[in-house]
Amino acid sequence: MNYAFARLWVLGVLTAASGTAAAQASDYLRTVFENPHVRVVELLMPVGASLPGHVQPPGVRISAGKARFRLVASDGSAQVLDYDPGQIQWVGEPERRTWTAVAGEAHVFFVEVKSAATGTVPAEPALAADHASRIDPEGHRAVIDNAHVRVLDGFGPAGAVSPPHSHPPTVLVSLSKSRFRVTIDGRTRVFDFEPYLVRWNNHFTHQWTLLAGEPRVVMVELKSADGDPAYKRRRR
Structure with missing residues (x-):
């Protein structure tokens, strides 16, 4: 195997792996309802999985299980956050963070409120x-x-x-x-x-x-x- 071919082969493998990872990450979020006023997205992912740079619009978050997440903001700051079963939370500003499930059952409903997202x-x-x-x-x-x-x-x-x-x-x-x-x-x-x-x-x-x-x-x-x-x- 010559150097040029080997380099192309490695780049192809890395690109394919990256595409697979991105597809898997997107599979953890599923839109279950949407109309002109609201969109409901269901997050369900296993321990160790991540949502890189996920942008979450304003709305209500409803936790279906007990889970612990590591959240990393775009500036690199990190926090560990627990969601408890039945927890209900309002988040009024959009957030861009990488979510990683570190323990428990990562199962959250994001009720995205479109009037809050547009500032209307x-x-x-x-x-x-x-x-x-x-x-x-x-x-x-x-x-x-x-x-x-x-x-x-x-x-x-x-x-x-x-x-x-x-x-x-x-x-x-x-x-x-x-x-x-x-x-x-x-x-x-x-x-x-x-x-x-x-x-x-x-x-x-x-x-x-x-x-x-x-x-x-x-x-x-x-x-x-x-x-x-x-x-x-x-x-x-």
């Missing part, structure tokens, strides 16, 4: 008299409320009953298995929340009874969508 502050919507946090504050605890989102932490025991209440346009992220009897518009059905289910709801009103399981549902209300005619009340 929506008009503050009025809180409805029958809003879930007013009618059933024990089952719908408000944990974050800022110019862009209101976040409710849904939690309760089997047998819990929630009287009729409303929700504005919302992204739901379920962290556990639970079964509800739900009534909307006089129609009743049984509905299961599965672990790691992500869904979008327009404005709607319902009531429910928790039949089984221990639900943990994080509800991210998008204030920019509240006044959007495309997401006005639709009962489901």
Whole structure:
């Protein structure tokens, strides 16, 4: 093997390896929902894996597992950060960091809020008299409320009953298995929340009874969508 051929062969191997690594890194992030107001990205990666120079837009972070990350900023500064199961956090500025999973279950939902990313502050919507946090504050605890989102932490025991209440346009992220009897518009059905289910709801009103399981549902209300005619009340 002459020198020139050997050099080309080594460069080819390195390029292929680099491309494979980049493809694998991108596979750890999956868009699970998107509309004009929000994008939900699910991070799931094994210990030792990295996301080099990852840019994360502003939004809500919801941890599905216990994980420890090493985060390295573009200036080389580093920190070790733990995410706990069910942890809910608002990050209001975009971040560019290299994420490396060093222990635990690296499983995080990034609810990227587009109004925050563009710096557009929506008009503050009025809180409805029958809003879930007013009618059933024990089952719908408000944990974050800022110019862009209101976040409710849904939690309760089997047998819990929630009287009729409303929700504005919302992204739901379920962290556990639970079964509800739900009534909307006089129609009743049984509905299961599965672990790691992500869904979008327009404005709607319902009531429910928790039949089984221990639900943990994080509800991210998008204030920019509240006044959007495309997401006005639709009962489901």
